[in-house]
Amino acid sequence: MVRISDIIDKMLENNPDADIDLIDRAYIYSARVHDGQVRLSGEPYLSHPLEVSAILADMNLDAVSIAAGLLHDVVEDTHATITEISDIFGPDVAHIVSGVTKLTKVETHSAHQRHAESIRKMILAMADDIRVILIKLADRLHNMRTLGFHKSDKKKREISQETLDIYASIASRLGIYWMKRELEDSSFMYIMPEEYARIKGLVSKDKEEREHYVETVMGMIKKEMKAAGIKCEVLGRYKHFYSIYQKMITQNLEFEDVYDIVAFRIILDTKSQCYEALGILHALWKPIDVKFKDYIGRPKPNMYQSLHTTVIGPYGERVEIQIRTWEMDRVAKSGIAAHWSYKEGKKLDKSISEKFAWIQNLIENQANIENPDEFLESVRIDLFPDEVYVFTPQGQVKSLVKGATPVDFAYLIHTEVGNQCIGAKVNGRMVPLRSELNTGDIVEIITNKNHQPSKDWLSFVKTVKARSRIRQWIKTQEKERSISLGREMCEKAFRKYKLNYNDVVKSDEMEAVIADFGFKSLDDLIANVGYGKITPLQVVRKFMRKPPTEEEKDDSLFDKIIHRVRKKKARTGVTVKGIDDVLVRFGKCCQPVPGDPIIGYITQGRGVTVHRVNCVNALQLNPERQIEVEWNDTTPEETYPVKIHIHSFDRVGLLADLASNISKNGANILNVHSEIRDNNTVDSIFTLAIKDTNHLNRVLSDLKKVKQISKVERIES
Template sequence: MIRQYELVEKVKAYDPEADEDLINRAYVFSMKAHGSQRRASGDPYFLHPLEVAGILANMRLDTGSIVTALLHDTVEDTVATNEEIHKAFGAEIAQLVDGVTKLSKLELQDAEAKQAENFRKLVLAMSKDIRVLLVKLADRLHNMRTLDAIPSEDKRRRIARETIEIYAPLAERIGMNEMKDELEDLAFSHLNPDARASIVRRLSELRLEGGESVPGVLEELCAVLEENGISASVTGREKRPYSIWRKMQRKSIPFEQLMDIMAFRIVVSDVADCYQALGIIHATYASIPGRFKDYISTPKPNGYQSLHTAVIGPMRRRIEIQIRTELMHRVAELGVAAHWSYKQGGPEVEVETQRYRWLQELLDILDQAQKPEEFLEHTKLELFQDQVFCFTPKGMLIALPQHATPVDFAYAVHSEIGDTCIGARVNGRMVTLRQQLQNGDQVDIITSRTSTPSPEWERFVATGKARARIRRFVRLQQRSQYANLGKALLQKVFRNEGYDFTEKAVEGTLKAFKAMSTEDIYASIGAGNTPARDVFAQIFPGHKSAVQKSQTGDDANVVPLSKARKTQPRGHGQPLPIRGLIPGMAVHYARCCHPIPGDRIVGIVTTGKGVTIHTIDCETLENFYETPERWIDVSWDSDASNGEDHVGRLHAVIANEPGSLGTLTTVIGKNGGNITNLKITHRSIDFFEMLIDVDVSDVKHLTHIIAALRATPVITQVDRARSG
């Protein structure tokens, strides 16, 4: 256990202006507060905050962080209060301690809700001061180092999963790679001990086989650089077991095919030497294609900078090499802690927090999420570590998780751009909003002031921010639809009973229905929760209808909006089975491609006709590439194939012999199709070529008909027609 004077000396060694008295008082306060408390391992509890302080001192953090580490469990686990902390150590320390303190005393119904609420508070606290996160990460690191002492396997696994899903990604986001690697590996040992043991065994065997090779590689790399006038420090490091396992899983390759189990790091004095060293390495050894990455000219969002390359190096070994300056190396290992300002308080803390825009994005998600569990779900999406880096047309770098789409990109730039997005150009080419982005893509988002988010987007977005914003819009839109329907139903009851409808009359019922506004009442009626006649009866309690309404009355046939589209047949005036359109918009199906449910589709705004629906591969779309503002991202409703037929057009070639046309129509009829139009486009002595319009329910239905026709001897060819 580190002693009091040793902790003070360690801090004073890197920060001579550190407040020695404050650290000593915090040490004594914490030791007295925890008293005789013991941890699960049997060690004195005070050992934990002391070790957390030691971890932060090794990271060379400021006095406020060290003091917070010593005090971080006093409010939660002892009789000490936040008021006492404030009185003894000041407002800044009290705020930091309160930010780190977990809500373990809050009685929530289940573990997931408790975890979500704890994390919500952590995000709010660290948005005000990033040191809250640094102390929390050090706290979690020491807890993981001592996790074996917890007797319950389920509890150990729960803590390990929380660590690998939330805290390790948070450490990565602020550039603390050493801490991230250790947190992941400690969690891995509890979540998949057999896999970790297997990789550790293979690493041991590898060390025995190549015991002489690593020093040899280091020696040769140093000699090559020195011969070319580069002064550098060259070291080797072994990948951690979890990092190896994750790469094996991601690339589906065995242990033997990994080329970067051992990585060699070249640290030079300045940026110019980085590129010169890279040139020397590539001139001396054969580089492996596709493995070079320049994170100096394009740093990662957390500030990481380095050159990465892979070569067939000394002794014909495939090795990975990282080249960076000393400052880059410190940032790579310690992230935000590497360039921390030791002056307590002041603007440095605020500036440091502002460097990490993802913190603001987490706050945006917190604002949009309906409940803590939803916030936690979106946050896990936001913290994915496998990323793609894309650019705006002005060169601004946007980091996104893998499988991100232009919609994710739009929301990452700004929420309003996401809300009004209607299309996108990627590398100068129009793409659909579903297209997955790749590293280096330049993305230009096309917007329209009248556009709104499509509920369909939630199916393919990859970021928590986009999903939270879309869900919020859908909730508000659904409420608006319910309110409009409910108001119309109430107005109908007023008309049927001979009264003029007024908002003022409805306002008088707010108290009776425990509503905050008339819109709440309308929404409740539209959702089917409150009958319109009950509201009318509350307004006119003495009214007697001329004809007593029974189960066949006005409200008996009212179908809540949430069920209306499933229970009412689609006919003239009914909503089309397409998502992403503005209510009431005129819609037509393109005759060039005849889209049917199951096809990927896109909408094109057509002058005088509203929106025309095309299949995504329709050749006609080439005519609209220069007018992207006319494109609308749409998709079929989930029940688009129920209760309505759609025209599928077939191109067929049949034998010119008696009965062949009758055979064709019989096959189509037996498979549930109805021919609505048939046109012979070409005839010869042996064959007829024709276009056939068939009513079908969806793509699957049409595919079955095509398969049946192809199996018929007199039909030599049949395909889906895409034009004409």
């Protein structure tokens, strides 16, 4: 248990002139009135106000705040009165204790109303004295640390959900990020214990290897800064579990695809050094432009300041780095508490108060709302800036993630509404389905029973529900097509071996064959033939008593290829229809890039090889081993090798001009081979790293403009 001497020592360390006598008297009074009371943990009740006050001391709050923290429960849980607190400790302490106490002393008829009114009281108290909510946050934080002593799992989930919905969000809006992270993680642990344990296990799994990686990256950063004569501190930290989970859900990622499990922080003395350090990092590692955020030039509403950049680090992985000064770091850790005066009797600076004017706006916005549901909904609109709140034509409020579209809204209403969506009106006007919705929009969905979802919707929908429902529909449609194709392929193969397909599928032997392949129904088996996971000959072979022919033996390799050549989710930019984890490689003969029409072929021991549809080599392959593939969304840094042929007249500086033109267009030269012919012409073969066909066409177009160039073309095969 924390001791009062520890709290006092911390107070004196931060402010030697602090009113220690006030804290001493508050401790003695709290110990006397709580005497004999125990918590669910079995500890004396006094341990709770001491822990709350220790949290407040760590936040560098003043003596009045610490004293109020020691007394925050006395009016609610003991015989003490506000009048008595005011007489003994003064009006400031009494005012704060009263504000905290009023949060739970609400007389209403239902638990739902009590919850709404409690939140209303808390918001009113926030506007009156910010220290009220800081004490309430510290109180909730310690309660979450000891929530495990509650016997009721239902109660734990209810408390955790409220913590996640309200308290973690307020901590974020006040800029107290360390508290936000702990509240989120502890709530996550009780709301979704299995997911929490899974992510915790995944983070711990390669911890030793990851720590070596952290030390290596930190060492490289320190070395570069030292060489530039910049004194700094470099830190590496793990992203908290709830944040990882949120990223996996909102961006539909596997754990292995979350690149910023570890983030780095550089702390310097001055603002100018921050920008200098940024330049050094961008010279050392290639930055990802869209990931750069300048919160120094444009601070967040809660006064958070820092430079955020993401670079392609030493191992080809994305590295997230934050750069800030020591003062910015102090604000980032404590938020509004960092601006609270240590001197007794002083108020927040006017400019700081203006930064938190949203609290007063929150009060004004909720002043005339009586309905508890409407009140809580409107509070969430203000507290969750990363969400948008839109209205149905009937006036119902619907919450969506920021960037959501009318299609997301349609699926939120009902799956069938989403599937049949053909258009949308926002505020009475027709808009494209990919339009982003804003808070306050009135959205009307136009449907048609004969309409079906489009695969293109997956490129812009933001919500998990919309994405999963669209994929579910696509999968169902693909299964139906695959059953039809698979049946046709099986009928053809069965005829070849003088078997009647319709008779065979009705036989008892077919039931055994279905089970032997590990499926539950005939449709599942036939669909997998249509998908290309099983060949018709494999099915036929189950009914044949004679030894398999060489053709059949060769065909049986199909199954081995699909089921043995597996690895982690490949970052190839290509999806194989019906198969999620097969190895994918690109044909070296035709070198396809995103934008090219492509087709896949099952190749022995190599999974699926992707060719351009007009590739001469691919056209000579067995059509029965053909499988449908398509490009999926690629990340901006992904590139693909492409060979181009340039025919030109020889001149001084030719290669330099070609290289300059290629570089200007953002393409990297992987290889170059150039030969001078007898007629004073030059044939050059360049292998370039290209993003897609649009990128390639820009490069080819600009190269054609170079002086003395007679022909520029892509090498087809």
